[in-house]
Amino acid sequence: MPSEETKERIVKVVEIGRTVLHYGWIPLIIYVGFTRSNPQPSLIKLISPLA
Amino acid sequence: MASTPPLPVQNTLLDPYSPSIRHSYFAPVSPLFNAYDRFALWRADLGLPHPGTVENLQKETKSTHLSNFIFDGGRADLTKSLSMSPLFQVTHSFALGSQTAPPSYNFGAIFGSPQVFLQGGVDHDGNVSGRFNYGWTSSTVTKLQAQLSSQAGHNMIQLEHDYQGQDFSLNGKAMNPSPTDGTGIYVGSYLQSITKNIALGFESIYQRQTPDVSEVSTSYLAKITGNDKNWIATAQTQGLGILQATYWHKLSEKVEVAAELQVIAMPMRREAITTIGAKYDLRLATFRAQLDSTGKVSALLEQRFTPTFAFLISGEIDHFKNAAKVGVGVMIESSSLTPEEMGMPPQS
Numbered sequence: 056m057p058s059e060e061t062k063e064r065i066v067k068v069v070e071i072g073r074t075v076l077h078y079g080w081i082p083l084i085i086y087v088g089f090t091r092s093n094p095q096p097s098l099i100k101l102i103s104p105l106a
Numbered sequence: 107m108a109s110t111p112p113l114p115v116q117n118t119l120l121d122p123y124s125p126s127i128r129h130s131y132f133a134p135v136s137p138l139f140n141a142y143d144r145f146a147l148w149r150a151d152l153g154l155p156h157p158g159t160v161e162n163l164q165k166e167t168k169s170t171h172l173s174n175f176i177f178d179g180g181r182a183d184l185t186k187s188l189s190m191s192p193l194f195q196v197t198h199s200f201a202l203g204s205q206t207a208p209p210s211y212n213f214g215a216i217f218g219s220p221q222v223f224l225q226g227g228v229d230h231d232g233n234v235s236g237r238f239n240y241g242w243t244s245s246t247v248t249k250l251q252a253q254l255s256s257q258a259g260h261n262m263i264q265l266e267h268d269y270q271g272q273d274f275s276l277n278g279k280a281m282n283p284s285p286t287d288g289t290g291i292y293v294g295s296y297l298q299s300i301t302k303n304i305a306l307g308f309e310s311i312y313q314r315q316t317p318d319v320s321e322v323s324t325s326y327l328a329k330i331t332g333n334d335k336n337w338i339a340t341a342q343t344q345g346l347g348i349l350q351a352t353y354w355h356k357l358s359e360k361v362e363v364a365a366e367l368q369v370i371a372m373p374m375r376r377e378a379i380t381t382i383g384a385k386y387d388l389r390l391a392t393f394r395a396q397l398d399s400t401g402k403v404s405a406l407l408e409q410r411f412t413p414t415f416a417f418l419i420s421g422e423i424d425h426f427k428n429a430a431k432v433g434v435g436v437m438i439e440s441s442s443l444t445p446e447e448m449g450m451p452p453q454s
Contacts, residue, residue, distance in 0.1 A: 062286040069285070073261065077254040080236045081215060084226045085196075088217040092189035101188065101196065 154273035155331075157305035160295040161277070163327055163340050167352040170364035171383040172394040172406045176420050179204035181435035188441075192219035205431060232256055245270040274298040287317045297327060305329045347371040360387045401426035414439045 057065070089101065132139065158165075168174055180202045187195045197214040201207065214227040223239040238250040249266040262282060269276040275297050283290035291314070297307030307327040314320040323345035330339045337355040344350070347370065354364040366381045383396035392408040404422035411417060418435035 057286065065286050073254060076236070076252060077234050077256075080234055080252075080254075081213070081226045081228050084215040084217050084224045087224060088188065088192075088194035088215065091192055091217070091219070092194045093191065094189070096188040100186070 150272065152273070153302075154299040155302060156270065156273060157275060157297045157299045157307070157329060159268065159270070159275045159277065160297050160307060160309055160327060163297075163329060163342065164350075164352050164366075166338055166354040166362075167340075167364040167366055170354060170362045170385045170394070171366065171381060172396050172404060172420070173381070175394065175406055176404055176422060176431075176433070177201070177204070177418075177435065178206070178420070178422070178431035178433040181418070181433065183435070183437045185437070185439045186441065187439065192217065194218075204433075233260070289314045289317060295327075297329070303331050303333065305331075361385070362387075400424070414441070 085101065089096070089098075180200075182200045184198045185195055186197070187193075189195075194217050195215070197212075197216075199212045199214070200210075201212075202209045211230045212227055213229075214225070217224040221241050223237070225237040227235045233256075234252075234254045236250075236252045236254070239247055240249075241247045247268045249264075249268065251262075251264040251266070253260070253262040255261055264279060264281045265283065266277065266279045277293075277295045279293040281291040281293070283292070292312040293309065294312075295307065295309035297305055299305045305328070307329075308324055309327065310322060310324045312320065312322050325342060325344045328341045332338070337353070339351070339353045341349065341351045349369045349371075350366070351369075352364065352366045354362065356362050361384065363382070363384045365383075367378065368380075369378045370376065379399055381396060381398040383394060386393040390410045393405070395405045397403050402422055402424050404420070406418065406420040409417045409419075416437040418433070418437065420431075420433040420435075422431045424430070
């Protein structure tokens, strides 16, 4: 069984990872899609619902 | 004293590609490997088909019934395809005026290549949902699913691993696993083809809400497929006396019908719900109709006026409760790509 300190550290790391995923997931997909797309789209088309 | 026959060590060293003994370290267990090889060969000779996955056991029925597609109020989905291979599209969806759900806006993004699949969605409250699939080989896929919210207690993360064998499928899931005290929900499932038409399997759920309390429940599954795959019958028991049976039949290229029976036979509660439904796939429209034993009649029409513009209308009447729901929606797909880039034949 890990010690209390280790447990606290694990909980903290999980919490930070969760926050990063929460704010970073959508930007990550857009970044990956934007850079790997063929042909590469323009940014305005990506964001605006009307363009 | 009987003399033991000499082990074929020399041979193995000379012939490193001998199928049964590849490394001399394994020589003591080679009979096991031999037996396994023979068993695998015998199993491949049976020519059993792949049974599908446990998750998709009732897929045909669910896609014929409209329970998963019905909506009420107004809805608009704007999908923009920015690339076809790899797939990259973004979706803006708006929903308004529903009786059950508040107005909402949702932004979604999908990226898919043959190996990786990424999907994410964020709504106006800042709740993020995400999916990540990674295919190690064509039969082995690891999946990650998460729902992240700024409110505590609404977060969910699910790790899943899927293995598709020649005649079986194996899946393991962990929901909200805690690395510190091992709590969480763990699910393992296995589905195996027994004959060309019949597949049997089970799904075990191990729940550990706190480190001291744990609970295991197992459900059993059966699936019978018609010879030319135009009908499928499934049955599934879920612990505590719940039985679910479905039947799906493809009557022609354009018409599919499905029936579902759910029986709950618990000491406190005894009830059964039957649902029957039909789906028509016409050239530019899809029509689904459904009737169930709780007195609900519902229908959904999806009409495509052009390939990029679809109009949806749905309705449901609950005869026993005297309630009705109506929904109207549009789906617009726009693309910055030329038809050639989308892989369509050039139009003259």
